[in-house]
Amino acid sequence: MLKESGYQQMVGAELFEWMRKIRRHLHQSPELSFQEFKTAAYICEKLSELGISSQPGVAGTGVIAEIGPAESDWIIGLRADMDSLPIVERTGLPFASTVAGRMHACGHDGHMAMLLGAAAILRKMDLTGRVRFIFQPAEESGNGAEKMVEEGAVEGLDAIFGGHIDTHYCTGNMTVDEGIICAYADPFTIRLKGSSGHAARPHEAKDSIVAAAGLITALQSLVSREVDPNQAAVVTVGRVQAGETHNVIAEEATLEGTIRSTHPEARSRLLTGLERMVLGISSLYAVTAELEFPDFLPAVCNSASAAEVARKAAAAVISKENILSQGPSSLGGEDFSFYLQRVNGCLVRFGANVSAETGPAHSSTFDFDEAVLAIGAAWYAQVVLAFSQERVSL
Ligand SMILES: [Zn+2]
Ligand SMILES: [Zn+2]
Incomplete structure (x- = not known):
């Protein structure tokens, strides 16, 4: 009471x-x-x-x-x-x-x-x-x-x-x-495009799922390696969409996620780092990559x-x-x-x-x-x- x-x-x-x-x-x-x-x-x-x-x-x-x-x-x-x-x-x-x-x-x-x-x-x-x-x-x-x-x-x-x-x-x-x-919130969408093919003949295709998996793992190093540990930040991929069935290599993969940060400096490092990694993934896996930032929240x-x-x-x-x-x-x-x-x-x-x-x-x-x-x-x-x-x- x-x-x-x-x-x-x-x-x-x-x-x-x-x-x-x-x-x-x-x-x-x-x-x-x-x-x-x-x-x-x-x-x-x-x-x-x-x-x-x-x-x-x-x-x-x-x-x-x-x-x-x-x-x-x-x-x-x-x-x-x-x-x-x-x-x-x-x-x-x-x-x-x-x-x-x-x-x-x-x-x-x-x-x-x-x-x-x-x-x-x-x-x-x-x-x-x-x-x-x-x-x-x-x-x-x-x-x-x-x-x-x-x-x-x-x-x-x-x-x-x-x-x-x-x-x-x-x-x-x-x-x-x-x-x-409350943090800066930068939602992002990444679209990866390769080419489809038979699951048993990957050399005839460009696998967007492998590229997506590589990218998701790489993104986790943004906070751990590029941001001052005293500046709180998060990179989360909350949605992944790719593929139709088990024996077809997926042509496209879409990742949706959000970057949260509480310092302008951390935010700018994360955004630059994300752009660099998305750009890098296309040469690493021979897919095309597009990055969008819808609905930024200060x-x-x-x-x-x-x-x-x-x-x-x-x-x-x-x-x-x-x-x-x-x-x-x-x-x-x-x-x-x-x-x-x-x-x-x-x-x-x-x-x-x-x-x-x-x-x-x-x-x-x-x-x-x-x-x-x-x-x-x-x-x-x-x-x-x-x-x-x-x-x-x-
Ligand atoms: Zn609410
Ligand atoms: Zn509320």
Whole structure:
């Protein structure tokens, strides 16, 4: 049981219940990236319950809403993501997904509920500036944030803040860090083309599978031999597709993978190394090789000043000793990074551990402690207050 903290004073039982209903409703009706039509309509409906008008259809299924005085010299952005995952839910929860093969298994249902909760708190306040609520589609796939930026979501913003539920931490803890907290993600596709032939007469063919196997093994030396061991990095080949049957040499092989890195220097060495090896494999095995990098994701890099605002807000919501550091950067990616390329900001993590039996994020048994809804809503609201005070003191 958590002791009475700042968030409990900001979020009463009635508001908490409102958010919990929203979370459960959204949890039951998950939609995939860029298909969040019902989700968007529901968010607009809840905003209008609060007397806040909204703009749907941003980047397809995104929603933006603003509150505060029409004339003001600052605007702050608060972001929640909206999409679910292609997972069959096995939590057995009474409010489990009712859509086959779709599940909110990353906590985005909670993020939407807490941002709506923050809107409910903030609309009653006498704001000196404007707050833009950004509900963004397609965080999981498709880089929805990039499209939101293209459609003007961060236009005029002085800062942007976001948070992600993280069940590695107990409810009542938050992590706030400056610098890189989520990795650069460079997905890649490699296409190798040889020529087909009889499995028993390899000298008449050019085997793309042997070339692919050689390349996959060689790629593993990129991290171990070319990157500073103090700079975390990963090269994973997650998909290999080649061949039709056991006795025909495969003409083509396709490899899909991702490079994750947390230092610009490591990233550049890995990309150069990958290109060199793909080029080299064609002369080594007499196949042709093509390399593509679709959907690059920048690293999430929190600015020091925004992290300070995030920390002050967290201190008002949970006690100071419950503000943690996540330690080294995660090797996971987060498209919040696209906002941070344009505007100062900070992404934090909200602890929400339920029990040891609950699966991790992106698993079919994922769940989180709903008490985090109050913490998240209170933190978003406090961020706005901390930001406006910071500006006054500048
Ligand atoms: Zn996720
Ligand atoms: Zn997520």
